[in-house]
Amino acid sequence: MPNILALDTIHTFIGQFHILEGISLEVPEGSITALLGRNGAGKTTTLKSIIGLTPPRKGTVKFDNVDVRGRRAFDIAAMGIGFVPEHRAIFRDLTVLENLKLAERKKGDFEKHQGMIFDLFPDLKRLIKLPGGQLSGGQQQMLAIARVLVPDNRLLLIDEPSEGLAPVIIEQMMEAIRTLTSHVTVLLVEQNFRVASQLADRYYLIDDGKPVQNGKMQDLVQDRATIHKYLGAK
């Protein structure tokens, strides 16, 4: 399987702070890859470096073999990358419908995909006219994922989707993400190891902005020592 995304030794700074020191990763097309690590390890910054919100100073970011480092975020996103940030970033004052329509990149995107979206998240149909701020946490997470399904995205960057959600909702969401992989690739950041291990095929573990190890998820699950050391016992 070709790699839809490949990072090569990227270094990202925020102000004076050297957040990412030499992160590399490869994401095969059609897979779910997990980016793991402690709080503050640099996982969110990695996603933001890919989408261009915090551009790396050194290294390459290749999407479909095209180096996108240094491009504006809207350019990178328009190539087919969807970003679902931590804390959802739903537009509170816009309705659910407006949130979805905003994500269109070509006219008719929403019409084309709304069937699939409402199949995955039937609740959203009911809530379609409500302002985003009135949705519960779980519903907002659904909306955030639905949003990146509106245009023709090929890679989804999902940051901590289970954060603050009830276990039942987490199950629903995991089911939705699993269904997605038939036509999108997912790079998932998760601190909840149970969720990550049940969703992802491969993993990359980072600590303090530096790479630690990577490999198949089924191997990591056995490695209790590493899990305990870098992710806290869970």
Place this chain on the structure above:
Amino acid sequence: MSRKNLPLLILLILLVIFPFALTLVTGQPIDKGAPRFWQGLLIQVYILAVFALSYDLLMGYLGILSFGHALFFGTGAYALGILLKYAHWSLPAALLAVVALTAAQSLFIGLLSLRVRGVYFTMLTLAFATVGFILVEASDFRNWTGAEDGLHGIELPDFISPILNRLTFYFVALAFAVVIYLLARRMVDSPSGRVWQAIRENEPRAISIGYNTLWFKVQGVVISGIIAGLAGALNAMWELSATPQMMDSGMTINALLMTIIGGVGTLIGPMLGAAVLQLLGYTLNATLGAVWQLAIGILYVLLVLFLPYGIVGTWRNHGASWQQVWRERIEKWMGTDQVTKRGSSNVKRET
């Protein structure tokens, strides 16, 4: 006394002997003609230098942007004027009153305004300064402030009169500037000063370490306000009057200009900026005529765009590397160079 202070000491000595040197060179007596004129020019520079320094304390060290600094300057001027002219207080008593008054004023404004962050604070300072300007220009208070004409005819004891004894005034103003600078330097290098800079760099982090940042910010506003007030009072003594111009936005823009030209957060930079602005203004006025203020404005915009660290700031950021390059060249030429790893480079300050 470290090597770093040597240039400043030399400058001080030059400024002290300047009036006498000028007399020798031009052959005119020290209290007439060119020497008198230049003393006057430099007195204005000293006063504005202190004003600019007070502004730098807020903007350069605390990271607080105030658009109402003219309020403190003008209050100092009017307070001194009213106390001397109408209440007939003695000069020392009036100056002490200025300190107390500006302290109270800045404390009040600081406590009130620092509760809100960023742009809201800046707008509040502008609002307060505008209220001050409106009140000082209002015809309601003509008996005290002289309204739009200002307060004129302030009387000073003869020994310090800028008309009769300009030389004395010159040294008083110079001493004032030096003393304030030393005090400010002391403050900035003290533990409090370090907290200020921590607040400027990353306030949430400072709070999480446990500092009551509001208290430190208020402290900064009060100290800055008092210094500005004293500068205003001295200005009133120099001009023997207090006018609404001392409290309008133009005055604040002056402070801003001087700080930007000289270099934010360097203390000495804004003082140099004051000198540059005065001299530049005088020269441009002579050469360009009416357009000179526009030229200054364009210069300011260019500085903000391309040279944001000002003269001193840019020197400190890049000067070290230039000095290094020259030092290395000289050593190489003399055959005494060593391959030493340079440990320090200037950390670029992000504003």
Place this chain on the structure above:
Amino acid sequence: MTFFRSNRTLLITIAVAIIIVFLATRGMSAPTAVSILLSGLTLGSLFFLVASGLSLIFGLMDVLNFAHGSLFMLGAYAGWTIYTNPRLILNTAPLGFALIAGVMLMPIVARKISLPRVARYVAALLAAALVLLSVRDFPLQKLVAFGTTVSGQVVATVDAQESLNAMLTRFALMLVAGIVLSFAWARREKANEETEGTKGTWSRIGAMTGLLVAALVMLFGRDAMEQVVLGTDSNLRFVIALLVGAGTGAGLGALMEFGLIRPLYARPIYQVLLTLGLVFIFDQVVRLVWGPAGAFMQMPGWFANTGKECPAPNLIDWFGLHCDAILVLGRPFPSYRLFIILVGVVMLIGIGALLRGSRLGMIIRAGVQDSAMVEALGINVRRVFTIVFALGAGLAGLGGVVATPFLGVYPGMALEFLLQAFIVVVIGGLGSVPGAALGALVVGLARAYGDQVVLTGIQLPFMTEPFTGSPAIARASTVLIMVIVLLLKPTGLLGKKEG
């Protein structure tokens, strides 16, 4: 029930405001009270035009544009010039267009040429020299029509214009200066190859050609155009003035955002400092060109009739009579001020329609909340920033022209309206257009009422004598209101952004 709880502050404020208004107007006759109300709405409408743009721009881009009041002023002066005598614009605009067209060449240049640093500085200096050469001995003051000139007539001295050849030389110099400047500015990374593409390049060339053609048309046809404009009926001229004012604002706004503010997004404090510098520059420019004194604008014909049949007994009759005043509850009220109120209302509805009913409006509303996320969705927020900046600036410019028959033009109007707009925006909440409307209402009424106090004094129940004050007190009172609001609810009454 939740409606009342979540809008608690707003409802309390409205209640307090109604109580205050009630108490304050108790001693007044109905016609006076209504007159104050209408005056308040007039001022509020003007404040809204300036404040709405300021609020949106800050809400979306976190840029507090201190030069917003200057855009108001420049729109006013531009509109006044076109209305009174367009000669100044016909002679200066071509030069400006030439410079802009030259500089627009930059991305195209950047693709092939990228000069080393020293050469770029030299080129910049050369461009500056060419600009100065181009405007050497330019008879600026002679071209300006002053207030004493009767509106709609030729400027007294026919030779106030330079010969066409001289103007063409200046035009050419400016164009070359612009081109040299684009060389000085061009750097590899600014080539915009991916974002602009071939289609973009052609539209760029098209725009440049358009500017140059417009400039040349203005130069060659300046006498004819001047006659045409002057010969036009005052009402049509007024409409043209409105368009020119709004256009000047929008154009300057777009230029400002693109050239000066964009480079500084990473350093927000310097952005603010820059806008403050612009305030100063614009103020100086206006004083140098039009003089420090200011001028009045003749009332357009629709609002100018002062014959025997005036004031018009009611609004319907006014449409036929076009009186300068209409009787409201028996008291004459200037009809032009009603027009100002109309403009404000129309713009409020227009902006509301844009925000709620169009995709751009949706992007703006989302961007006010989280512009980074909007960008992550693949939307070019940079371009939206420029558009919104231009829109807000255009509104301010329009406001300036609308204000002119009422207040005249004078350099101080920039800072005056800027401050009031700030107060409006703080009270109403940054980023909220309804908030700006509400704030404008509050401030407008406060000012109108304050002016009435100055005139006749107010008598509160417990006072023995009416309290009078100078106009200064009235102006200071709105600042006081802002301080109170800031302390009680820093995000403003309807604010969308966290303070």
